[in-house]
Every structure is written in structure tokens, then in C-alpha cells.
Amino acid sequence: MTVKQTMINISILGSTGSIGINTLRIVRTHPDKFRVLALAAKKSIDDLIAQAREFRPEVVCIYNPESAAKVQKELRSLKIRVVTGDEGLCEVSTLAGVQKVVFALVGAVGLAPIFAALKAKKDLAIANKEPLVIAGKLLVEEAKKTGVKILPIDSEHSGLWQCLEGQRVDMVKKLILTSSGGPFHKKKGSLTRVTPKQALNHPKWKMGAKITIDSATLMNKGLEVIEAANLFGFHPDKIEVLVHPEAVIHAMVEFVDGTHLANLAITDMRLPIQYALTYPARLMNHLPTLDLVALHRFHFERPDRKRFPCLDLGYEASQKGGSLPAVLNAANEVAVEAFLKEEISFLKIPSIIENVMKKHRLISNPGLQDLIQSDLWAREQAKEQL
Numbered sequence: 001m002t003v004k005q006t007m008i009n010i011s012i013l014g015s016t017g018s019i020g021i022n023t024l025r026i027v028r029t030h031p032d033k034f035r036v037l038a039l040a041a042k043k044s045i046d047d048l049i050a051q052a053r054e055f056r057p058e059v060v061c062i063y064n065p066e067s068a069a070k071v072q073k074e075l076r077s078l079k080i081r082v083v084t085g086d087e088g089l090c091e092v093s094t095l096a097g098v099q100k101v102v103f104a105l106v107g108a109v110g111l112a113p114i115f116a117a118l119k120a121k122k123d124l125a126i127a128n129k130e131p132l133v134i135a136g137k138l139l140v141e142e143a144k145k146t147g148v149k150i151l152p153i154d155s156e157h158s159g160l161w162q163c164l165e166g167q168r169v170d171m172v173k174k175l176i177l178t179s180s181g182g183p184f185h186k187k188k189g190s191l192t193r194v195t196p197k198q199a200l201n202h203p204k205w206k207m208g209a210k211i212t213i214d215s216a217t218l219m220n221k222g223l224e225v226i227e228a229a230n231l232f233g234f235h236p237d238k239i240e241v242l243v244h245p246e247a248v249i250h251a252m253v254e255f256v257d258g259t260h261l262a263n264l265a266i267t268d269m270r271l272p273i274q275y276a277l278t279y280p281a282r283l284m285n286h287l288p289t290l291d292l293v294a295l296h297r298f299h300f301e302r303p304d305r306k307r308f309p310c311l312d313l314g315y316e317a318s319q320k321g322g323s324l325p326a327v328l329n330a331a332n333e334v335a336v337e338a339f340l341k342e343e344i345s346f347l348k349i350p351s352i353i354e355n356v357m358k359k360h361r362l363i364s365n366p367g368l369q370d371l372i373q374s375d376l377w378a379r380e381q382a383k384e385q386l
């Protein structure tokens, strides 16, 4: 018996980045399941135009207004509306008829459109962790009030979500996030002279530049600890990070009786994206599956916290909470950008973040405006230290 599924209407913020491209690959494979109503990109005009021609959305947003004229000219004959800027992003995330919005914008810029989508009662499929780090608590609270679903796409959080589904949270002893260890896990000697090119060479995942550098510093795990604490309502002391170089187990949940549930899958972002889009259903696909026999064995190690201090900075921000995660995130964005431009060394990234965190006067129960202010403050402070 075949069950006829209704179409799922989606919009994608960050459609030309790696998550956006993978989301569209899923849509391309299942044209009978998904329809793209809106796309948004920052500056990759040609890619955005090509995507619009193929998927025929109602609206596209090009974030940089200078590029709007060209996009408009190219898409005029298709009757696709072109919008720009922050307003445009909010329009894409609140468009009538859309059920699920995929958020895959790099950095803090995604905050306003996420809250706009929440208000408009769209389910939120969130790939970029920054909004969940900066304002995760607020988002989860608001989503509970309005009945909106938060569907995590970050692979570890998708794994935790799947392991926690149907379980009692008071029966959970701890959450375990795995890390591949990044490109420098096995590197001997000092990390002072490592270059952006070396740091961008991730052993397991193909991702955007910002998150790949975060993986090299282990800030990615620091951010993920905050993200998991906010999403699932656990104290960071109950969240553990383990290095697992095979990157097959993405997350585990340990229960009070000592039982562990684990999420295993190939390292392909299409899996967590697809699950967020089809939840609670699953969708057959043509992706390769795990060959457990070929894998032979799994390894686990504790992360080296001295060598990669960003992880502990993440824990500290999560423990102290309030406005500190927003500060950590903003300082990190500035420092990573400077490292990519070869303005600072690799080891300067954690020291800049730490200094900015030390200077910050914590706001304990921040509203959205406080968080945005803290973010701006931290950016200024971090820039002064470059």
C-alpha cells in the first residue's frame, strides 16, 4: 500500500551555501514531496539565479541590495519576486504557504528572520548553530508557547533529538556529542604557525569556511555544547564531548540505568536535513548506507582541552549563560574572519575570545534586544584586539 504524502512547502535561507545546496539536492530527488517557495542568498548571484530558474520559487532574496537589479533582470520573465536585505530575509522566512523554513545563514545574521518565522508559526529547521547559541533559550521558550517545532539539522543535535525521542528527560544521565577531532587532532608540535589552508582541510565533513575553522579550534564543539544545553534543556555539566575520528556515531544519550542509545549514520548532511524536513516520517533515498563490517572498529578519546581552549570557553559561556554565549559567538566570528584573512594567528583566536568574555558584564536574563546589543559590543571589543 502506498500512502500519499502531501507536499511540504519550504523556504531556504542560505540556499547557495553547503546546507542550502544539499537541501536542494533532496528536493531534486523528491520533486513529489517538496516544493521550494522561497530562496535567500547573501551574494552568490549566479548560483541563486540558476537555483531560481530550476526550482521556480515565488520569491528570492538577494541580501546585498547592489546585486538586486541583476537578479531582477534575469528573473523577470519567470515572474519571480526579488527582495533584499534584512527585510527580504524576513519576507522569505514568513511567506504564506510555507510550512518549514530551513535556516542556513552563516553567523548571527539569521536571528531576526528566525524570530519572524516563529511569530508566523512556521516550523524551524535550523542548520546554523549561532541563533541557537545566542538566543536558544528564548527561542525554545517562544516555540513552546506557540507550538512551533524546532527541528535541528546540526548532525550531532539531530542525533540527540532522535535518541531522545519518546524518552523521559529525567531518565537521562548525560548527552554525548562526538567530534572528529578536526584537522589538527593528530598534529604534533605547536599550532602557532598553522595556516588557514591547513585549517580548512577537514578530515570528514565538507562544509563552509567559518564552521570548518571552528572545527579546527574545537569551538564548533564549544558552540554545540551551548546549542545542546539550550535545545534540550540540560545543564552543560551533563553534556560530554568525545573525539571519535571515524565520525560514524554522531551523538549518544546515556540513561540513568547505564544504557546508551547512539545515532549512527554516514557523514552526509542530507540525512539530518531530510529528517528535519520529513519528521516524524522518514524518507527512502539513494544515499550509501553504513558498512559496519568494513568499518571494523570505533575509537574514542577525550578532547585535549589545553591545546584547544575554545572548548572550555564554550562550556564556561554555557554555564554562566545569560548574554555570555552571544558574546563568545560574536568574538569568535570576528576572530575567525581575521584568521581567514591571515591577520591573526590560529592561537590568537581563543585568546581574543577569552579577553572579550572577561571584559563582559553579564546580563543574566537577557531579552532579544540585550542579546543583539551584547553581540554588537563583543564585535567591537574583538576588533580592537586584532
Ligand code: MG
Pocket: 154, 155, 156, 157, 224
Ligand atoms: Mg555539528
